[in-house]
Amino acid sequence: MAAVVRWRRRSLEACSTGGRRAALRALACALPLAAFAGRADAGTAQVETAVKAAYLYRLLSYVDWPPAVLEGGGPFGIGVAHADDVLEELQRVLPGRTVHGRPVLVRRLTEGDALDGLHVVLVGGSVRRAAGWMRELRERPMLLTVTDAPRGLETGSVLNFVETQGKVRFEASLGAAEKAGLKLSSRLLAVAVRVETKE
Template sequence: MKTPPNQRSALRFGNGLLPWWAGLLAVAFLAPRLLCAEPEPPVAVSPEHRIKAAYLLNFTRFVTWPGRAFLNAGAPLTIGVAGQNPFGSVLQQIIEGEKVNGRPIVIREFAPGEDLTQCHVLFIPRAESSRVPAILASLRDAPVLTVSETEDFLEQNGMINFLVQDKKVRFEIGQKAAEQAGLVLSSRLLKLAVRVITNKSETGK
């Protein structure tokens, strides 16, 4: 049985053997029943958010930040979560020991009112959807990759938005917003998105 073209593209970022994290991405495309499964105790994190946590790490490998985003060559890459953290300890477990371009990765939770520019990736959970306009306004032109799971996130100038299609976690990309912030997204990442908004047009699958 042949793998459908859209699944093959999701599994191949390059030639040769797949890196370890490709298996985590594959879960999102090849396990449609996963989102219906019960969370495993004692961590009350949904299967959907386990997949999204893996994606957050993988996104960092396909984004280039401008030099001004880091204090120095050894500064860590910070993944922030705005408000209520839906990942529990899962995100911390996933990034443990990982590096991006030689930089260690750290997780930081941001309470309302804190300076959100002090991270490189910011996840805005569904529970914080009412704050999306204010959060994005506070990050205008800052080199922060904004990621969410809220309706119309790209239309509000967000950069990556998760959505569930046919019980599979997918994502759409606002390339225009990323470029305005000085971020460069890999073409390989763009090819996996179900929709991409660019400076010139909007493409979708």
Template sequence: MPIASHPVSLMRRLCSQAALLALVAAAGPAAADVGSERGIKAAFVSKFIGYVEFPGQAGAAPAPLVIGVVGADDIAAELSRIVGARGINGRAVSVKTLAAGGRLGAVDVLFVGLSEADRAERLLRQAAAEGILTITEFDRALRQGSVINFRIVDERVRFEVSLAAAEKAQLKLSSRLLSVAYYVDKGAR
């Protein structure tokens, strides 16, 4: 019996897809233009934050969170609309558009758009050293050090995760996030 038609494999796949849809749906009715790829990615980014423990966060009062976006002004605008005044998990959130080649500054999350793929490796290294959650949308991003990378699979937005990159940035990822990822790279641990 082929693995795709095996009842247990099929059930896991269906549960994973349902959890993925729930993750985006939990962003709320004012979330994103779910008809657009950019809107879906922005909704995911806003939800990922709730499934990550940042360095020094355990037991600390929730400080304001800063999302930096480079190479994707449309994602930055959508994220600003999504998080608005409500924040994420009780934390105030601001979204900053960063200049290509500029400094990261004080950001907690960095989204690197496709247009910056050729220059991303330096940003990803810097972000890892500073405990920043990195999210990208281009091929080979996990190998360059991204923690989360978007992919289009069967015309759907999916994401992959690098546990080694998360560990290097001292980020703790929830098992719930990992369970809905399209692919989890466990790396050399």
């Protein structure tokens, strides 16, 4: 298991320093994690978890953050609610990783928790659960919200994980991104399976 963790960390580091090559190749840097996990006899759920965690980290580099975020200093924060498997994976692979020269931290979220210091929030589970969280989250500026449910974008999230042909991908909402004061990179949008345009 220790060898698996070390390999994942090396893969994630290579992805984070690989420059801004073609969008699909860059974002798909997450996929070798899944391939290795499969060779290590990991179940499908573990493979999906590894890919989602890697995507969450990589997404930080594909958002045009407002100056207030980039000049604010301090670490980038990822909050995770109702997705303990993804949380644990992030806790394993994030130590030592940086985005825009700043460390990346992750923490578990429960209802009523403060959102200070967070830039990305993943809400796992059903669309009903996601909708409950999104009522609060979508009112918070400069927060990239990610759901993991069928019809997740309908809750107001910016991104939503979906499974397509056995692979974890994502869909995006330009309207939700605009409301959050965020601009998604064209490289990110180029590899989304679906992009909802602004109304």
